[in-house]
Amino acid sequence: MSKIRDSFLGFVVGDAFGVPYDGYQRHNLKKEKIGEMVGYKTHSEPAGSWSDDTSMTLATMDSVINNNGYDYEDIMKNFCCWYSNGEYTASGKLFDIGKITRTAILNYRSNENIKKCGQGKITDNGNGSLSRMLPVAVYTYYKSVSDEDTYEIVKNVSSLTHSHKIAILGCFIYVKFMQYIFSGKSIREAYEATVKYRHYVEYAGIRATNYYAKILSGKIDKVKQEDLSTSGFILDSLEAVFWVALNSRNYEESIINSVMLGRDADTTCALVGSITGFVYGNIPDRWTDKLLKKDYILEMIEKYEEVSMQ
Numbered sequence: 001m002s003k004i005r006d007s008f009l010g011f012v013v014g015d016a017f018g019v020p021y022d023g024y025q026r027h028n029l030k031k032e033k034i035g036e037m038v039g040y041k042t043h044s045e046p047a048g049s050w051s052d053d054t055s056m057t058l059a060t061m062d063s064v065i066n067n068n069g070y071d072y073e074d075i076m077k078n079f080c081c082w083y084s085n086g087e088y089t090a091s092g093k094l095f096d097i098g099k100i101t102r103t104a105i106l107n108y109r110s111n112e113n114i115k116k117c118g119q120g121k122i123t124d125n126g127n128g129s130l131s132r133m134l135p136v137a138v139y140t141y142y143k144s145v146s147d148e149d150t151y152e153i154v155k156n157v158s159s160l161t162h163s164h165k166i167a168i169l170g171c172f173i174y175v176k177f178m179q180y181i182f183s184g185k186s187i188r189e190a191y192e193a194t195v196k197y198r199h200y201v202e203y204a205g206i207r208a209t210n211y212y213a214k215i216l217s218g219k220i221d222k223v224k225q226e227d228l229s230t231s232g233f234i235l236d237s238l239e240a241v242f243w244v245a246l247n248s249r250n251y252e253e254s255i256i257n258s259v260m261l262g263r264d265a266d267t268t269c270a271l272v273g274s275i276t277g278f279v280y281g282n283i284p285d286r287w288t289d290k291l292l293k294k295d296y297i298l299e300m301i302e303k304y305e306e307v308s309m310q
Ligand SMILES: [Mg+2]
Pocket: 051, 052, 053, 096, 266, 267
């Protein structure tokens, strides 16, 4: 069983596990009994329904498989198929989409220019591109892509929807960290290597780099839970992801800890799951078996890994 498969599966299972708790406030979660893959609650979706994070990840993977590489315009076309026709969804229809992503897709539909569809204001730094970066991390790791070229791919993929330097750098920090994880480092070692990495300023400038100061201080795991936010902003998401990953001992615990932070639960669960699925494995079968379109997902992962390893 490939560990990369467990990273993707950890991501999708995490997403589906978090969907019912999407938008919950932290204090309300204390009353909930969390441990099984359930449905409904926030959305009208049955257990095992994964959301936009997985749909956009699958749309990206499908494009890379079909083109044997990254064709940014083709990825955007797949996003349009997802938005308009419900392709790459768990049950044939889209049920959640971020505001910035929706605006970018509508822009592309009217101007057909991938350089001008993404949103680049300071207020546009949502986590919508971060939550579809796992395929980029896998591809650049397997192909031993240089850091400079990895940054370029991250920038182009993120900018389809989120083109501000803060969003791009957040995606790059996650991709760099995942490359260290795939190379066999522990979560702690990969985090330390990510903190020590010296080229963020060179790629993204001092302002964007300073934005991530708390993560790059090397002490994100020591932050108190009440000082973490899990809004839809990329910085909040990334801080929460590192915090949960560093403070959990196995996959199951990491997903439950992600839900307990509240708000954007499905995205936190998905990103944390991509890390702990790889490192610890043991994704509970009782959760995986509930995934909608499980075979379709496993097939996509297998094909993606093949293309990335070539
Ligand atoms: Mg979602």
